[in-house]
Amino acid sequence: MGDTDGGKSEAARWSRLLRWLDDKQGMDTSQLAVEARSVEVGAGRGLFATKLCSPSTILFTIPKNALLNLNTLRPLYPQSSETRLSAVQIISLHLLLHRPVGEEDSLDPTAFGPYISTLPRSFASHPLTWLVNRPRKGKTTEGLFLRNLPPSASDVLHTLYARFLEDYQTICLYLNKHRHVLDTSSRPKAEFPKPYGTSSSSTLVADYCWAWLNVNTRSIYYPVQGEDPQKNCLTLCPVLDFANHSEASSHIIPVVESGLRSPGARTSAGDFTFKSCTDATLEAGQQLYLRYGGHCNRILFVEYGFVNSFKSEAIAREKFRGEADVQDLVEECIRGLKPTHKGRREASALQQWLMDTLEEEGYWGEWTLDSSPPPAHPSYRLITALRLIQLATSSEVNAGVLSESATQTWRDVLRGHRELISEDNERGWRDILLGICNRVSQRAQEGLDQTTRDLSGLEGWQAWMRENVLCLWREELVVADAVARSLRAGEVF
Numbered sequence: 271m272g273d274t275d276g277g278k279s280e281a282a283r284w285s286r287l288l289r290w291l292d293d294k295q296g297m298d299t300s301q302l303a304v305e306a307r308s309v310e311v312g313a314g315r316g317l318f319a320t321k322l323c324s325p326s327t328i329l330f331t332i333p334k335n336a337l338l339n340l341n342t343l344r345p346l347y348p349q350s351s352e353t354r355l356s357a358v359q360i361i362s363l364h365l366l367l368h369r370p371v372g373e374e375d376s377l378d379p380t381a382f383g384p385y386i387s388t389l390p391r392s393f394a395s396h397p398l399t400w401l402v403n404r405p406r407k408g409k410t411t412e413g414l415f416l417r418n419l420p421p422s423a424s425d426v427l428h429t430l431y432a433r434f435l436e437d438y439q440t441i442c443l444y445l446n447k448h449r450h451v452l453d454t455s456s457r458p459k460a461e462f463p464k465p466y467g468t469s470s471s472s473t474l475v476a477d478y479c480w481a482w483l484n485v486n487t488r489s490i491y492y493p494v495q496g497e498d499p500q501k502n503c504l505t506l507c508p509v510l511d512f513a514n515h516s517e518a519s520s521h522i523i524p525v526v527e528s529g530l531r532s533p534g535a536r537t538s539a540g541d542f543t544f545k546s547c548t549d550a551t552l553e554a555g556q557q558l559y560l561r562y563g564g565h566c567n568r569i570l571f572v573e574y575g576f577v578n579s580f581k582s583e584a585i586a587r588e589k590f591r592g593e594a595d596v597q598d599l600v601e602e603c604i605r606g607l608k609p610t611h612k613g614r615r616e617a618s619a620l621q622q623w624l625m626d627t628l629e630e631e632g633y634w635g636e637w638t639l640d641s642s643p644p645p646a647h648p649s650y651r652l653i654t655a656l657r658l659i660q661l662a663t664s665s666e667v668n669a670g671v672l673s674e675s676a677t678q679t680w681r682d683v684l685r686g687h688r689e690l691i692s693e694d695n696e697r698g699w700r701d702i703l704l705g706i707c708n709r710v711s712q713r714a715q716e717g718l719d720q721t722t723r724d725l726s727g728l729e730g731w732q733a734w735m736r737e738n739v740l741c742l743w744r745e746e747l748v749v750a751d752a753v754a755r756s757l758r759a760g761e762v763f
């Protein structure tokens with residue numbers, strides 16, 4: 271790719287990243303077997319093999335000092351017991367303070383500028399951005415996207431938003447306590463993030479959203495000594511973070527260099543090496559994918575801002591694992607429970623009892639319909655919840671509580687001490703489920719029609735995003751219809 275725009279092109283940034291890794295971080299970039307290139311609209315850039323790689327070839331090694339994580343950033347930010355920043359918080363704080371302006375490069379003088387300059391400049395197409403930037407008044411396309419999301423995706427998005435706000439609040443408290451940290455920002459004064467509580471805090475939240483999304487969509491597990499693997503063992507890693515996701519197995523295998531070094535080894539402890547997969551040869555020019563995890567489309571959409579598209583028949587042919595979350599409809603069933611001949615107070619006590627019992631036994635939520643393995647089926651968690659709901663509709667209720675003996679039959683099934691509560695109970699929960707499937711299917715059809723109407727005539731990332739939202743609805747429709755067919759065919763789950 272030629273550099274005709276004064277060094278602002280992706281190709282120029284990639285070259286500067288390699289020069290920085292080579293000159294300043296001691297990486298041997300002559301060994302690099304990959305390059306970043308633009309891919310289709312929506313997916314941004316991807317990582318491609320530059321030569322034929324036999325299985326388990328070293329593709330590249332990133333020196334540990336070029337990684338952004340607790341090890342490399344903690345020395346830059348004072349910590350005290352009441353302001354200890356997590357990995358996500360400290361990395362996103364660093365990005366916030368050194369965010370590039372427009373198409374310019376990041377001016378981060380500490381080390382990471384050439385890397386920060388390669389990050390996406392905007393997350394306009396990410397659903398969290400729509401939520402954070404939504405105007406109080408007026409119709410926007412982003413607002414229409416939010417209104418047209420399936421309830422299951424909308425729920426996950428609001429959970430992500432809560433996680434984001436928690437980190438944002440911690441960063442605001444941190445900056446208010448350590449105001450001198452703001453002086454280390456390399457951003458021009460006019461672009462400077464203002465601490466929480468000042469008139470410009472809406473700019474700060476949008477800026478922080480950009481920083482946070484970079485961490486959320488691009489970081490990878492990396493062990494940091496003495497840190498919680500779930501919470502703090504995360505890093506941003508140059509080069510690797512250009513790799514897009516695929517449902518199939520990863521082409522790229524991460525290996526952290528251990529403490530034991532053989533004399534003459536080129537890498538050192540903690541350097542991050544990436545090898546080609548063990549079971550295939552990679553062709554020159556082939557895009558290299560990383561499997562981000564076994565996430566369903568709802569999670570990919572909310573966390574990463576895209577979905578794995580699929581053809582409708584792919585679900586029936588088991589080429590695609592479809593999933594529909596029915597949390598809201600099961601909750602609706604619970605809220606609709608009315609014991610016969612009992613008043614409103616008794617009904618709400620029973621609903622509460624049901625929720626508490628499911629919670630105590632660890633069966634609240636994650637109620638899904640799944641297309642595979644066939645036959646299309648409800649998850650075991652969903653069957654368990656529906657058995658209890660059906661029991662509550664058909665048993666004697668006193669003061670909003672089912673008798674201990676009735677409840678015990680449900681627990682016995684849970685613990686594997688008996689196969690079913692009763693034939694009636696089986697018929698009952700299957701009927702409830704058929705009703706839920708019909709609701710999901712009807713709602714999805716309406717969602718498809720409404721989304722098509724509301725979001726017509728879009729171009730670029732917006733047109734691409736509309737297809738993603740339609741895909742979410744289509745998945746719900748196809749999976750719900752498939753589970754309804756299984757129920758009608760009398761499949762045993």
Ligand SMILES: C[S@@+](CC[C@H](N)C(=O)[O-])C[C@H]1O[C@@H](n2cnc3c(N)ncnc32)[C@H](O)[C@@H]1O
Nearest residue numbers: 312313314315487488511512513514515574576
């Ligand atoms: C680790 S980055 C990968 C590099 C990124 N494409 C870029 O341009 O910098 C993750 C982001 O890439 C995009 N992405 C990854 N896999 C994708 C896929 N299979 N289809 C569409 N977009 C994808 C999403 O925006 C995701 O949040």
